[in-house]
Amino acid sequence: MFYHSTRDESAHISSAEAIIKGLAKDGGLFVPSEIPCLSADEIKTLADKSYQERAIMILGKFLTDYTQKEITDCVEKAYTKEKFGTNNIAPLYKLNSKEYVLELWHGPTCAFKDMALQILPHLLVTAVRKTGVDKEIVILVATSGDTGKAALEGFADVSGTRINVFYPSDGVSKVQKLQMVTQKGNNVNVTGVNGNFDDAQTGVKKIFTNESFSSLAETHGFMLSSANSINWGRLVPQIVYYWSAYADMCKEGEINFGDKVNIVVPTGNFGNILAAYYASEMGLPVNKFICASNSNNVLTDFLNTGIYDKNRDFNLTISPSMDILISSNLERLLHFASGRNCTETKEYMAQLSETGKYEVSEKIKEFLKQKFSADFADDTETKETIRKVFQKDGYIMDTHTAVAKAVYDKYVSKTKDETKTIIASTASPYKFSGSVMEALDGSDGLMFGKDEFEILTELSEKTGLEIPASLASLKDATVLFDITCEKEDLEQVVKDFLRL
Numbered sequence: 362m363f364y365h366s367t368r369d370e371s372a373h374i375s376s377a378e379a380i381i382k383g384l385a386k387d388g389g390l391f392v393p394s395e396i397p398c399l400s401a402d403e404i405k406t407l408a409d410k411s412y413q414e415r416a417i418m419i420l421g422k423f424l425t426d427y428t429q430k431e432i433t434d435c436v437e438k439a440y441t442k443e444k445f446g447t448n449n450i451a452p453l454y455k456l457n458s459k460e461y462v463l464e465l466w467h468g469p470t471c472a473f474k475d476m477a478l479q480i481l482p483h484l485l486v487t488a489v490r491k492t493g494v495d496k497e498i499v500i501l502v503a504t505s506g507d508t509g510k511a512a513l514e515g516f517a518d519v520s521g522t523r524i525n526v527f528y529p530s531d532g533v534s535k536v537q538k539l540q541m542v543t544q545k546g547n548n549v550n551v552t553g554v555n556g557n558f559d560d561a562q563t564g565v566k567k568i569f570t571n572e573s574f575s576s577l578a579e580t581h582g583f584m585l586s587s588a589n590s591i592n593w594g595r596l597v598p599q600i601v602y603y604w605s606a607y608a609d610m611c612k613e614g615e616i617n618f619g620d621k622v623n624i625v626v627p628t629g630n631f632g633n634i635l636a637a638y639y640a641s642e643m644g645l646p647v648n649k650f651i652c653a654s655n656s657n658n659v660l661t662d663f664l665n666t667g668i669y670d671k672n673r674d675f676n677l678t679i680s681p682s683m684d685i686l687i688s689s690n691l692e693r694l695l696h697f698a699s700g701r702n703c704t705e706t707k708e709y710m711a712q713l714s715e716t717g718k719y720e721v722s723e724k725i726k727e728f729l730k731q732k733f734s735a736d737f738a739d740d741t742e743t744k745e746t747i748r749k750v751f752q753k754d755g756y757i758m759d760t761h762t763a764v765a766k767a768v769y770d771k772y773v774s775k776t777k778d779e780t781k782t783i784i785a786s787t788a789s790p791y792k793f794s795g796s797v798m799e800a801l802d803g804s805d806g807l808m809f810g811k812d813e814f815e816i817l818t819e820l821s822e823k824t825g826l827e828i829p830a831s832l833a834s835l836k837d838a839t840v841l842f843d844i845t846c847e848k849e850d851l852e853q854v855v856k857d858f859l860r861l
């Protein structure tokens with residue numbers, strides 16, 4: 362197996378090289394030359410394996426240039442009881458006789474980005490070592506909140522790496538800011554940027570494209586890299602939990618081995634649902650993939666019409682991690698659906714960057730229609746869903762998971778489909794506690810002006826659920842980074858951090 366760009370199949374590289382490079386030079390995304398299958402016997406053995414053993418098996422199928430020992434080491438460092446609070450890394454909660462909630466938020470930052478960002482640093486360090494690069498990796502991240510903290514948690518104290526996160530000083534919530542500025546680790550740096558998210562992002566991009574900076578860093582033994590969500594090393598760990606959920610359902614007798622399930626995913630950048638799709642190409646029995654969007658519903662329209670059109674208003678919603686108009690990972694699905702046609706994929710992406718719009722071929726439209734169902738839920742529907750699920754089943758969903766549940770309910774009322782269904786749950790309700798409290802109370806603006814820690818306590822009293830320790834402890838944690846910089850000065854910050 363080798364990897365190549367979605368826009369050009371000529372260059373053949375290993376998975377380690379794909380993980381180091383992140384993005385192909387032509388702007389395309391790296392894809393494996395084939396999708397490996399699990400045999401019926403292998404699928405059966407998954408039921409009796411731990412999450413870690415399942416991960417070792419699935420990752421080994423894709424990262425064929427890594428040794429079994431290397432993969433085992435990465436998995437054992439990433440998915441620990443210490444970091445996830447339980448050995449059951451991705452537990453499945455049975456909501457009712459048909460619906461199963463796959464909880465992907467037991468990691469250190471209470472959201473599903475941990476599933477990939479806890480292991481990526483280890484995959485990356487191993488890749489660097491394997492390919493003979495003799496440099497310390499420096500990760501630079503511009504964040505609007507969640508990714509920065511998840512990356513800090515993933516890279517903290519991983520030897521051979523350093524990480525500098527830049528956040529907009531006024532653009533993140535109080536809890537998000539505290540999560541970052543109290544980060545421990547001897548290789549981390551956190552800096553506020555006086556400006557908005559775009560200023561932080563532009564500043565980081567400037568450093569990446571400044572060749573004299575890269576060569577200065579290199580002469581001091583450093584190599585710049587990013588932990589971007591289109592890196593293959595972030596996608597492949599996400600395939601594992603769909604297999605794990607299926608194995609748990611077989612083990613608990615909820616389905617028979619070979620039965621099909623539906624998978625519903627609250628979608629933004631299309632990474633999570635693409636991982637589910639790859640699992641099905643490996644042999645996971647799936648009936649429908651249900652793609653759930655919030656009112657930024659560019660994917661709903663695309664999957665229903667075959668026309669992708671990002672020329673529309675951008676909405677700020679109560680599910681901010683899905684407020685996206687360009688879903689980068691969709692390019693990997695297009696490549697696959699076109700019959701691995703790099704020229705065709707490249708053409709769609711060129712149209713997207715020139716006009717913000719493209720229409721796929723009849724063949725791809727047919728493919729999408731067969732496999733996917735898509736719909737969206739606005740903020741009102743999302744809040745209603747949170748309240749309804751709590752009243753009926755006593756279960757609390759966060760605002761992103763509730764988008765998935767709302768869309769699933771619409772799907773069932775339209776199709777009467779009785780297939781058992783996995784709903785991907787991407788964040789702890791505590792991560793978005795203000796909106797969740799408003800949803801439960803059925804009133805808007807209730808939380809206005811309230812302290813975020815007060816809201817955490819109120820949510821806990823209302824639901825009887827314990828506040829996750831990583832959030833509760835923030836209130837009294839020591840602030841370790843109180844430095845902010847001007848938007849022109851990011852490069853100087855990194856120079857000081859690396860002592861260049």
Ligand SMILES: *Cc1c(COP(=O)(O)O)cnc(C)c1O
Pocket residue numbers: 472473474507627628629630631632633634682683761787788
């Ligand atoms: C990132 C994120 C999503 C969207 O996932 P994609 O892989 O980008 O589709 C959904 N929910 C939460 C809480 C997230 O952090």
